[in-house]
Amino acid sequence: MAGSRLPFPLTLTGDGITLREWRSEDLEDLVRMLDEPEIARWSPMPSPFDHEAGVAYLKRCYQNRVSGQRIQLAIVAAGRPVGEVLLFGVDLGLKEAELGYLVDARERRRGLASGALSLLSAYAQSSLHLGRLLLRIDPRNVSSTAVARRCGYRLTGEAPILQEGPHGSSRLDTWELVEGQADSRRDRQKNVAARRYGRRT
Numbered sequence: 536m537a538g539s540r541l542p543f544p545l546t547l548t549g550d551g552i553t554l555r556e557w558r559s560e561d562l563e564d565l566v567r568m569l570d571e572p573e574i575a576r577w578s579p580m581p582s583p584f585d586h587e588a589g590v591a592y593l594k595r596c597y598q599n600r601v602s603g604q605r606i607q608l609a610i611v612a613a614g615r616p617v618g619e620v621l622l623f624g625v626d627l628g629l630k631e632a633e634l635g636y637l638v639d640a641r642e643r644r645r646g647l648a649s650g651a652l653s654l655l656s657a658y659a660q661s662s663l664h665l666g667r668l669l670l671r672i673d674p675r676n677v678s679s680t681a682v683a684r685r686c687g688y689r690l691t692g693e694a695p696i697l698q699e700g701p702h703g704s705s706r707l708d709t710w711e712l713v714e715g716q717a718d719s720r721r722d723r724q725k726n727v728a729a730r731r732y733g734r735r736t
């Protein structure tokens with residue numbers, strides 16, 4: 536990574552999805568997406584998430600992007616923002632960072648979160664040279680733990696991080712990407728495609 540700033544602007548593509556910077560014209564889609572019970576339950580979003588919260592969110596996102604503090608990208612499918620994936624808490628000394636994700640309730644169970652997480656994880660390893668990629672997940676969040684597992688992350692066994700929130704206390708487990716796993720999902724897909732055409736890669 537050149538200097539200590541994360542790259543801005545950034546676009547990543549693969550697996551039929553695009554990860555791109557949030558834009559001011561995404562406000563309506565953003566508010567509709569983030570004003571949702573599962574997102575309120577498992578992420579630190581204000582709830583209800585209204586127009587004003589959306590304006591503040593996009594402003595803070597832009598500030599974090601231009602200052603190179605975090606990567607915060609819209610997941611775009613069929614031309615519309617349908618989720619978000621983030622990389623933050625970068626420690627250049629330890630070469631580690633944390634990632635996070637969310638997907639529009641109407642677009643779930645289509646592989647979008649795992650596609651986006653795989654793309655950003657691969658980029659963080661190959662272009663940012665971050666060797667230790669982490670997720671922090673409440674074990675009761677079954678969809679998020681499924682995404683982590685599918686993308687090649689494994690539980691580290693580190694002590695849970697205790698967190699108080701509007702839904703009571705939670706204990707976040709730490710998951711780490713197992714080396715060489717960032718591309719495993721795409722490789723599996725390639726193998727499926729190759730089998731369909733009668734050959735293996």
Ligand SMILES: CC(C)(COP(=O)(O)OP(=O)(O)OC[C@H]1O[C@@H](n2cnc3c(N)ncnc32)[C@H](O)[C@@H]1OP(=O)(O)O)[C@@H](O)C(=O)NCCC(=O)NCCS
Nearest residue numbers: 573577637638643644645646647648649678679681682685
């Ligand atoms: C977690 C979340 C991002 C998953 O998004 P998604 O696009 O539906 O996830 P994917 O389609 O990539 O699913 C990946 C895996 O999780 C599984 N999965 C997804 N939702 C699930 C659910 N509710 N129950 C069980 N498994 C689930 C999928 O079947 C898939 O597993 P597979 O490999 O067996 O096919 C979405 O549910 C969400 O936005 N939740 C609220 C915010 C949140 O919890 N963020 C994470 C905070 S740590």
